[in-house]
Amino acid sequence: EAAVTQSPRNKVAVTGGKVTLSCNQTNNHNNMYWYRQDTGHGLRLIHYSYGAGSTEKGDIPDGYKASRPSQENFSLILELATPSQTSVYFCASGVLGVSYEQYFGPGTRLTVL
Amino acid sequence: GEQVEQRPPHLSVREGDSAVITCTYTDPNSYYFFWYKQEPGASLQLLMKVFSSTEINEGQGFTVLLNKKDKRLSLNLTAAHPGDSAAYFCASNNNNAPRFGAGTKLSVKP
Numbered sequence: 215e216a217a218v219t220q221s222p223r224n225k226v227a228v229t230g231g232k233v234t235l236s237c238n239q240t241n242n243h244n245n246m247y248w249y250r251q252d253t254g255h256g257l258r259l260i261h262y263s264y265g266a267g268s269t270e271k272g273d274i275p276d277g278y279k280a281s282r283p284s285q286e287n288f289s290l291i292l293e294l295a296t297p298s299q300t301s302v303y304f305c306a307s308g309v310l311g312v313s314y315e316q317y318f319g320p321g322t323r324l325t326v327l
Numbered sequence: 328g329e330q331v332e333q334r335p336p337h338l339s340v341r342e343g344d345s346a347v348i349t350c351t352y353t354d355p356n357s358y359y360f361f362w363y364k365q366e367p368g369a370s371l372q373l374l375m376k377v378f379s380s381t382e383i384n385e386g387q388g389f390t391v392l393l394n395k396k397d398k399r400l401s402l403n404l405t406a407a408h409p410g411d412s413a414a415y416f417c418a419s420n421n422n423n424a425p426r427f428g429a430g431t432k433l434s435v436k437p
Contacts (some may be wrong), residue, residue: 245426256333256416256429257371271426273328304370308425315361316418316425318370 217241218319230263235322238303242255243317246288246311248272248280250301251321257304263288264310279289304325331353331419333428346404348431354360355399357419360393360400365414365430373401374415404409407435 218239226235239246244265249257249272259272263279267281277299279291292299302323306316330353340346351361360376363371377393377400388411390403400417412435418425 254336254429257427259424259426262424315373315376320370
């Protein structure tokens with residue numbers, strides 16, 4: 215069954231440290247997305263990608279970088295983690311085209327101390 | 328860019344009652360909309376997607392209404408049961424990067 219997986223599922227990091235969140239999809243979808251979920255804000259779009267080698271800024275990209283080395287993999291990188299980046303991060307994949315829904319991974323809970 | 332406002336943030340109903348969640352959006356070019364359900368500690372699962380100017384879609388125990396004139400989308404759980412307790416999110420998509428509402432946490436009491 216097609217799936218979106220994320221690793222790690224839980225992460226504790228220190229302020230100023232580098233954090234990499236990984237996402238893998240077996241859906242063969244062109245589009246991939248990173249969101250963060252915070253109480254009162256729902257899901258906010260950080261970065262997304264239309265395919266290997268492409269990354270686009272979402273609504274809240276500051277402090278985050280993204281990398282899409284292949285169709286299957288999409289990473290979110292926090293070069294200098296801050297406590298304000300403590301959140302639950304969701305990766306999703308989707309078919310190219312606005313009519314198609316997204317398929318979400320299980321989420322990564324990140325705590326920055 | 329697109330702004331999606333979702334109300335209410337919290338909703339508590341009795342089993343068998345109806346529960347209505349509403350989203351409004353700003354971008355007149357948005358034309359695909361989605362409702363997702365998120366159970367506690369879990370990821371988001373698609374409930375329904377809706378398209379076209381005014382549409383009523385019926386699923387298992389719920390109805391979705393889209394009114395493009397008013398830029399309003401609603402989810403109506405017609406006879407809620409405790410298994411419907413979850414967070415619900417609307418999303419709109421006009422450029423391959425869906426934007427979400429802030430969510431509604433629904434609690435259905437027996």
